[in-house]
Structure formats: C-alpha cells, structure tokens
Amino acid sequence: MKRSEEKKKQKRNALLKSAYELFTTIGYHKTTIMAIALKAGVAKGTFYLYFKDKEDIRDALIVAKSSQILRSALDAMNQSGQSLPPVEKLIFLVDYIIDVLARDIALLRFVSKNLSWSLFINSGRYHQSDEDALDFRAFLVEMLETDGVPVTREMELTIFTIIELINSTCYSVILNGEPVTLSEYKPFLYDRIRLLFAHQ
C-alpha cells in the first residue's frame, strides 16, 4: 500500500471513530457533519471526500462494528469452544456477544437501534462491496453442517427465531434490567434455546 493510500485509510478511520463517539454520546440526529470533521481533525469539506453524507457514514459504522463483534466471538470459539456440541457452540457465541454488549452499552444501543442483527441475517443486503462484512447466518449454517447437523427448512426458521429472540430480549434486559437482570435471564434463555433447538 502506498503512503498516500495509508493516509487516506487513516483519515477515513478517524472520521469513523469520531462519528461513532458522537453518535453514541449525543445521538445520531444531534451530531453534525461539522462536529464529526472537527473531532477527526479535518476540515468540513474533507468529510465529503470520504462519505456521501451522514447516513453513509452511519451505515459504514454499522457494518464495521457488527462485523467486529462477530469476528471476535468467532475467534474466541475457535480458541476454546471447538469441541462443544452444535447447540452449545451456538450458545457459546451468543453468550460471548451478550457479554460484549453488556459491557459496552453504547455499542449495544448503536448496533441494536441500527438494525444490526439483520446484518447477520439478511445476507449481503447492506454489505455489498464491503470487505469487512460477515454473515452470521451463513456461518452458523456452515458450522452446523460441518458438525453433521442437517440444516432443514425448519432448522433455518429455528435459527432465525433464536437470533431474533436473543436480539430483542437482550436489548430489553441489558438496557432496562427488566423484567429481570441479565444474570438471571441468561440461564432461562439458554435453556429455551436448547428447547427450541431440540424440538425439530
């Protein structure tokens, strides 16, 4: 990579970083392009050399952040969850991701308010041309098949259902602590995942 290309990458990252900080602290709509540029240490006009508008940088952020979470979950599983049975592998991933989000509520809020999980599901709709994107569902399907679990139509629905369930319940529980705390809810949730999974 050339020097100039590196610089461009750096500037792009600086803009992404500053946008993320502003979005998660003062909110998307109250964040101005001016503020993003200022915080990133570039001029207002420069922003437009890297992103089309505010929506554009938000979408780029969603992809980047979501993929980042997922990738770290997969890394963790590769290190210490290789020998688990299929359902437990799924639960391992889920548990990892929940913990990440519980520790970083700004991230949870950002990722969850911004359709995030559907990124994992709606393969490719938002990540055309984005090298960083990952497809959670595709990965799960592959993982199950590798472990010898046939992925029937019904199994696909189960996976979809489970993912949605996790997303919305965790959002409520982590953010509001209602109707239970996360540590109370986790065993209950994982039990239900096993139940739904078993019931094919």
Next chain:
Amino acid sequence: MKRSEEKKKQKRNALLKSAYELFTTIGYHKTTIMAIALKAGVAKGTFYLYFKDKEDIRDALIVAKSSQILRSALDAMNQSGQSLPPVEKLIFLVDYIIDVLARDIALLRFVSKNLSWSLFINSGRYHQSDEDALDFRAFLVEMLETDGVPVTREMELTIFTIIELINSTCYSVILNGEPVTLSEYKPFLYDRIRLLFAHQ
C-alpha cells in the same frame, strides 16, 4: 362537555391524525411542524397550544396507536375467543395483532420503530396520566390467573420472552418477507409458543 372543549378535542385529533399520516409517509424527521399544522387545517402556532414539540406529538401517537390495536384485539377475543384454553387465548390475541399489522405496514413500521411493544411491557412507564393507555402484560397475567394458571416468576419470563419474540420476528417477516412469508411462519411460531408455554 362544553362546546369549546369538544372543539379542542377535535383539533387535537386532527393534529394527531395529520402527524400520523406524515410520519408514516414521509418519515418522522422529514415531517415539519408546519406541514402537520397545515394538513390539520390550523395555524402553525396552534400546534404549540396542543403539543410541546414534535417528540411530544409522536409519543402521544405511539400511546394512542398501540392502545388502539390492543383494545381491538381484546374486543375481538371477548367476542369469539372466550372459551379457548389459556395458551390459545394468547395465540388468538397475537394472531389478531399480527393480522392488523400485516394489513397496515405503515402502522407496523411506526409502532415497531417507536418502542411500541415496550409500552405493553413496561407497565406505565410511558402512559402516566394517559387515559388511553393499556398494559398488555398486566392484562395477560390477569387473564391467565382468571383461567387458573398460576403466574410464577418463570411464567412471567416466558410471557416476556414470547412477546419479544413475536415483536421482532414479525417485524422482520412482515416487512421483509424473510426468511419466510408470514403465512409460512405463523404455524411455526404458534407451535413454538405452545412449546415454550408448556415447558414450565
């Protein structure tokens, strides 16, 4: 009620209606107070006699719309679902609401993007002093107890989980038709509800 009070009520409703139409067609952020007032046939300043700002009218709409849906579901059940067993009553309500939303996607989008369901769940947090508000969870709990189903802690979690499940899956399915159509998904979903419900 006096003449003037009636008129005020009418004007308030006209504003709500016009705001709803604009929010669901051109979107919340692109809707201006000016446009709401104009469409409602009142002056811009008049808006501020009834609502504090755009957020205020949106919140009022969420409460009104959510309660409206729920109320019609309850009416329907009182008419034709009285003799069903508890789980089937729940499924009846859910089915009714899903059908309402599937027929009115603008409504689904509005209600779902705007925390809506949490209205049913977070008893009273948003409906202080709002005569129109209803509490879905409280209603379910009462219904179950009337039918002799003891509402244990675990049962509460199950209800919470089921509501969240319905909300998020339907949102995806109705809006995107992914990964299945609604008519395909419904039997699967109701089956899982029965499973979760039975598994106490």
Next chain:
Amino acid sequence: MKRSEEKKKQKRNALLKSAYELFTTIGYHKTTIMAIALKAGVAKGTFYLYFKDKEDIRDALIVAKSSQILRSALDAMNQSGQSLPPVEKLIFLVDYIIDVLARDIALLRFVSKNLSWSLFINSGRYHQSDEDALDFRAFLVEMLETDGVPVTREMELTIFTIIELINSTCYSVILNGEPVTLSEYKPFLYDRIRLLFAHQ
C-alpha cells in the same frame, strides 16, 4: 366611586405592579404581555382593556414611579427642610432622592433607563392627561421664587445643568461604584452644586 370602578382601578394597579416587577427583573423586551397578565391574575385579552400595548404600560409606569419618588421627597422636605436656604433645599431634595434610588437599584435602573428625569424637566410632554404627574422643574422654580431668588435665564440653565449632572453621575456611581463610592461622592457633588449655584 362605584364598586365597578374600584374593581377596574384595582385591576389596572395589579397590571402595573406585575409589569414593573417583570420589567425590573427580566427586562422590558423579554417581558411578554402574557406574563404580565398571568402575574396580575387576569387573562391575556384583559390586558388590552386597560393598556394599548407594552409601551403604553411602560410609559404609565414611568410617570407613576417618578411622581411617587418626587412626591415623597417633597413630603420629607415639607416636614423637616422648610427653614433651609434655597440651595440647601435643593440639596435636601437631591439627597433624599439619591438615597431612595440607592436603596432600590431596580427602581433606579428602571427610572433612569426610561428617560425619567426628563419627565421632571420636559414639562408635560409625557403626562398629558395623567393626574399623577408632577413637574420637578416647575416646582423648583416656584420654590426658589417663593424664597425670593429671582429665576433668571441663567438660573434656569443652572438648574437644568444641575439636574442632569445629578442624574448621570448618580447613575454611574450607584450602579458601578465607579470611580468612587456614593458616600465619597456625595460631599463632592453637593459642594459643586453650591459652587454652580453661587456662580451666577
């Protein structure tokens, strides 16, 4: 006076009082008709039954407040300054008024910012039809003549000069304490008044 007329007088006074309090605390331009009416315990529309607009009530206030100060000064002199020589009578009045204003800075600010003293001087320009108004200059001239001091053209200019001098220096000194404190400045000022007065 009839009952209804008394009531009207009372309402007018309530409006004046509340306007004065608002003008002196939050300022003339930031004070709204609405606020004046509210504080006076009447409806917004009622304001317009008593005053033409905000300027109208301000002018009425200036006349009322200025006359009130002057009247109390004259009363005090009638009680304990009757036997003083002419210049000392003038100084007595001045001293009395300065003390009143120094004790009530809101009043000083209001009266001084609103041409006030010119009320005393520009005989009648603002108090057409106002029963409460008093004319300071006319009074001084009469007082001097009664005491046998011929009021020549030059004497008129002296009086004018002295009044203006008092007004502007006191405004600065009381409000800012600059360049001296009031108690330091008073003897100096009175000495100069005697000087100017003597030098005919």
Next chain:
Amino acid sequence: MKRSEEKKKQKRNALLKSAYELFTTIGYHKTTIMAIALKAGVAKGTFYLYFKDKEDIRDALIVAKSSQILRSALDAMNQSGQSLPPVEKLIFLVDYIIDVLARDIALLRFVSKNLSWSLFINSGRYHQSDEDALDFRAFLVEMLETDGVPVTREMELTIFTIIELINSTCYSVILNGEPVTLSEYKPFLYDRIRLLFAHQ
C-alpha cells in the same frame, strides 16, 4: 495579509455598516439579522460567521463608533490645539466632539443610548482585546500630567463629573433643543467647566 483575510475584513465591515444604518434609522429592536445581511449583500447565515447575535454586532459598533469619534478629536487637537492650556485643551476636545455629534444626530442617539461614554470612562471593561478601543479618561489624565497638572483624587472626580455633565446635557440639548439651543448652551457650559476645573 492574505486575500481571504482581506475579504473577511471587508465583509465584517459591510455588516457593521449596514447594521449601523439600520439601527440608527429603524431602531435596534426593529432591525432584523436578515435585514442586516441583505443590506450588506451577504446571506443570512454568513452573519453568524462574523457575529454571535444582534447584541454582539451592536457592542462591536459601539466600540468602533466611540473610538472613531475620540480618535478624530485627538487628531484635531494634535493639529491645532497643542499650545493651549490644560483646561482649554479639554474644552477643545469637548467642543470638537459636541460638534461631531450635533452634526450627526443618529450617531449621537446611537452612541448615547448605548452606554458609549462609559466606554471612555470604564477603562477597558468593554474593550478587552479590541484593537480599536480608546480610553478617554486615561488620555485626559496623561495629557494633564504632561502639562504639569497633578492629577489628585479630587481632580479625577472633577474629570468624571465634567464628562458626565457634558454627556447628559448635550444629549438633551442637541436632541430636544431644550431648555436652550446648543449655541446658547455651549458658552454657559464651557464657563462652568472652567469653574469646576479651577475650583480644586
């Protein structure tokens, strides 16, 4: 100075000029930002790149105009009043300034209604960081000392008193022509200044 900086200076001046013309013709409160910008030939938003709000541009104007007057008075004295005795130098300045204001009543009104003279007196309170500002009092003190007149505490009070006297009497006399015309009042006033000055 760069091209762009020159342009900025020009635009700032255009805004100041147009604001001054509007303030002095239609009045401060009736003048809108929009009108100022329009008259200056720039867009509404551009105003906000140069001034915070209407108060900000007014304050800048007061400083600029006051200093301008004073500076021209000093220039005139340096040219033709160098050899006068101290009091006469003061009177020279005063006479010059009075003539300027008498010729430009809008300026008098603007400068006088807007604390102006206190600018000369309250050394530096309003002109922090303003390159244009001048300090009348400081200048007088220096002038007197240069001429061998010791500036005692009492002399300072005399200067203060004289300045205030000039300010308020001229305001009345020039504006209203009451109780005398300016040409009548001037000799009287200067005589009194000499009197006050002599009487240490």
Next chain:
DNA sequence: TATGAATGAGATTTCATTCAT
C-alpha cells in the same frame, strides 16, 4: 487533496393581537 467561507433553505418557536363566546 484539502480547506473553510459562503450559502440559503428550512426548522422551530414566540408572542402581540384579534375575536367569538
């Protein structure tokens, strides 16, 4: 590439005043 001055549409909000009740 980068800058940042300039733009100007447009958003929100206030409030004096009117007028039907």
Next chain:
DNA sequence: AATGAATGAAATCTCATTCAT
C-alpha cells in the same frame, strides 16, 4: 367586562452542501 383559543407574521439560528482557492 372578561376570557383564552387561534392566528400567523416574524425572528433567530442551524447545518448540509458547494466551490473557489
């Protein structure tokens, strides 16, 4: 006489976007 809902002009200010340098 009193009310207060309604008006709508007008004011302030923001900010995405462009473009000359």
